Amino acid sequence: MDTTVKTCGNDAKASHIDRGSRQNLQQLARENGTPVFIIDHEKIRENYREFKKFLPKVQVYFAVKANSNPEIVKTLLDMGSSFDVASMPEFMIVYEFIKDLPDKERQDWIWDRIIYANTIKPIETLEELNQYKPLVTFDNIEELRKIRAHAPQAGLVLRLRVPNTGSMVELSSKFGADPGEAVDLIAAAFDHGLVVEGLSFHVGSQCTNFENYVEALQISASIIEECESRLGKKIRILDIGGGFPVKYNPEVRSIEELAVKLNAEIARLFPADMEILAEPGRFLVANACMLVAKVIGKAYRNGKPSYYINDGVYHTYSGQVFDHCTYPVLAFKEGPKQISAVFGPTCDAFDTITLSAELPDLEIGDLVYSVNIGAYSHASSTHFNGFPPAKVVHINK
Numbered sequence: 309m310d311t312t313v314k315t316c317g318n319d320a321k322a323s324h325i326d327r328g329s330r331q332n333l334q335q336l337a338r339e340n341g342t343p344v345f346i347i348d349h350e351k352i353r354e355n356y357r358e359f360k361k362f363l364p365k366v367q368v369y370f371a372v373k374a375n376s377n378p379e380i381v382k383t384l385l386d387m388g389s390s391f392d393v394a395s396m397p398e399f400m401i402v403y404e405f406i407k408d409l410p411d412k413e414r415q416d417w418i419w420d421r422i423i424y425a426n427t428i429k430p431i432e433t434l435e436e437l438n439q440y441k442p443l444v445t446f447d448n449i450e451e452l453r454k455i456r457a458h459a460p461q462a463g464l465v466l467r468l469r470v471p472n473t474g475s476m477v478e479l480s481s482k483f484g485a486d487p488g489e490a491v492d493l494i495a496a497a498f499d500h501g502l503v504v505e506g507l508s509f510h511v512g513s514q515c516t517n518f519e520n521y522v523e524a525l526q527i528s529a530s531i532i533e534e535c536e537s538r539l540g541k542k543i544r545i546l547d548i549g550g551g552f553p554v555k556y557n558p559e560v561r562s563i564e565e566l567a568v569k570l571n572a573e574i575a576r577l578f579p580a581d582m583e584i585l586a587e588p589g590r591f592l593v594a595n596a597c598m599l600v601a602k603v604i605g606k607a608y609r610n611g612k613p614s615y616y617i618n619d620g621v622y623h624t625y626s627g628q629v630f631d632h633c634t635y636p637v638l639a640f641k642e643g644p645k646q647i648s649a650v651f652g653p654t655c656d657a658f659d660t661i662t663l664s665a666e667l668p669d670l671e672i673g674d675l676v677y678s679v680n681i682g683a684y685s686h687a688s689s690t691h692f693n694g695f696p697p698a699k700v701v702h703i704n705k
């Protein structure tokens with residue numbers, strides 16, 4: 309399987325925002341201090357509407373790990389979204405909001421709202437999850453034994469290993485049963501007295517090679533057929549995972565183009581009553597968040613103006629490490645531009661945001677900003693060196 313990765317191609321041109329928005333960001337920084345991480349809830353709602361417009365039959369399970377801010381969960385829940393969680397704390401963030409919903413009485417209500425989509429679960433987590441009759445993914449026989457022993461009330465979804473070619477972040481080296489062993493694993497689950505309700509896959513994050521989805525759907529369809537013919541078992545849920553690409557630059561093909569392909573293949577390969585789920589993470593939040601930081605130091609290094617700002621790769625820019633993404637650092641100030649370095653605030657030289665930002669001459673105290681920074685950024689921020697994560701501010705809630 310291809311393990312090469314690309315960066316997201318989030319370039320300075322794609323980062324353009326209008327004058328009014330720039331003034332707004334500066335105002336928010338004045339009111340709240342810096343670094344400040346701004347979440348635009350209207351943009352999240354817009355992304356959700358766009359997804360549902362093109363994939364109307366697909367139930368959205370927002371992948372909470374992309375940005376686990378509880379207010380985002382609330383906004384998406386109000387839109388009708390469900391959630392993909394991968395740990396007990398993520399489960400509880402969502403559960404706090406759904407526990408009082410009226411559909412609680414329904415026997416499988418929690419499945420309608422939450423899928424626990426981490427194929428590897430600690431025994432303590434399974435023991436805690438069991439009371440909720442959760443829907444959980446698995447991809448190996450050891451996990452099946454753990455589920456039978458510690459969460460026998462769970463419904464199961466088998467995660468398949470599918471091609472990741474050309475995705476920015478690949479996941480197949482860590483997760484997914486080989487398609488060749490899938491039916492045997494499903495048979496083993498039924499033999500253990502458990503019920504496999506569905507199949508799932510993830511084509512890799514920021515997937516711009518749409519053939520990955522087509523191949524994954526075909527692999528799933530043949531496994532579902534074999535389950536019926538060999539085991540006499542009907543699989544009723546198909547979870548097509550995440551990977552829906554964000555338009556970090558104009559070359560990224562649209563969700564509409566992907567949706568046309570997906571809708572046609574789903575109609576061709578699966579019965580009309582198949583429940584289709586998706587777990588978009590990045591797509592719903594990446595372009596909905598912005599960061600404003602402040603220049604706290606200035607030096608000339610290797611003949612280059614070098615700025616030290618109060619956010620860096622241990623914090624909101626952590627996506628540069630974990631997500632293979634780049635976030636251009638932009639200035640509010642106008643003026644002739646020079647190639648400049650931008651460093652984060654910690655004592656580690658690794659805390660380098662870029663060695664080639666095009667910036668005007670900046671002074672200490674000047675503000676800089678980055679856009680399209682909502683996914684896998686604030687969520688993976690640390691407290692390294694005693695610097696806390698950026699303050700979060702919500703707009704258009």
Ligand SMILES: *Cc1c(COP(=O)(O)O)cnc(C)c1O
Pocket residue numbers: 371373374392425426510512513514549550551552587588589590591
């Ligand atoms: C991370 C993850 C997602 C979200 O992926 P995106 O590429 O951000 O859409 C969905 N499902 C699972 C199981 C994941 O691990």
